Amino acid sequence: MKAHFLKVPIAQQNSFSIRRDVQPSFRGIWHYHPELELHYIIKGEGVRFIGNKINNFSAGEIVLLGENLPHCWRCKEEYFQNNPDLNVEAIVVHFLPEFLGPQMLNLPETFQMAKMFERAKNGLMVKPHARKQIAKLMEETLQANNLTRIISLLKIFDILIDEENTDLITTNPQTFLSSNEAEIVRLKKIYSYTLTNYKNEISLEEIASISNLSVTSFCRYFKLMTKKTYYDFLTEIRISHAYRMLIENKLPTEVICYECGFNNVSNFYRHFKKVTKMTPLAYKRKYLQGK
16 A cells, blocks of 8 residues: 655754654554654554554554654544543654764664664564563653753663564565555545444445445555455454454454454454464463463
8 A cells, every 4th residue: 555755843953853642543644754763652542554564553562663664553443432531642753764973873883773773664563571661761752851862762772672672563564655645545545444344344346436446446456555455455454353352352252253344253263363373262362371
């Protein structure tokens, strides 16, 4: 899916930007930018799209996204019901690879930092054991000024350069060129309609009409943009919601199957095992045992 280029505002007096966002929901715009992004979710739940990967997100998650890696966060439907007590909160850092000067990454002491920036092109998920320390440092960086601000960020980098502290999100990084406005609108319609209606049966005729394309043209267009079929994309959306419902452990698997848009249990099990290499029950047990 082609992404929208986003111009990240960084004040001229600063070498990088850091901000705290508190809002009803995340914007949900599929976008990319040349700056790396360190994203710490304090509050919020939903589905995240990073490169060609679709997964759930929840509070406490910290990711580092490399330059020009397309991404977006889409909140659960509850966040769009105008509930004043429900909102999202995140601390977001943006910086260019050479933000400390063009020679910084050529120093013998910083070769690991350059390697970490390269790994971040795949997206890096911070492992649970390293999150608390990085979260604390991000809070400190947000409050810091002048040299202390840079020192705090470098302390975060010192944790991230240890590959034992992160997992790769995608093994197939892609960079994207800017899309025209009409294409952005079309893709956003497809994306939004799917996330709103994934529980229902969505025919190719239905989604093609949303896109103002014939079925044949839509299938060709979607495969070209996303490198996958529309039904593969829809299945990933449904499975990502199944992950969360299994972990919440409030409903039987047979009910979760229909809540996520699958028309029968055997179909659900087949798709779930294809994506995760395990059954829904095994997935739930693995998560609950690891808590």
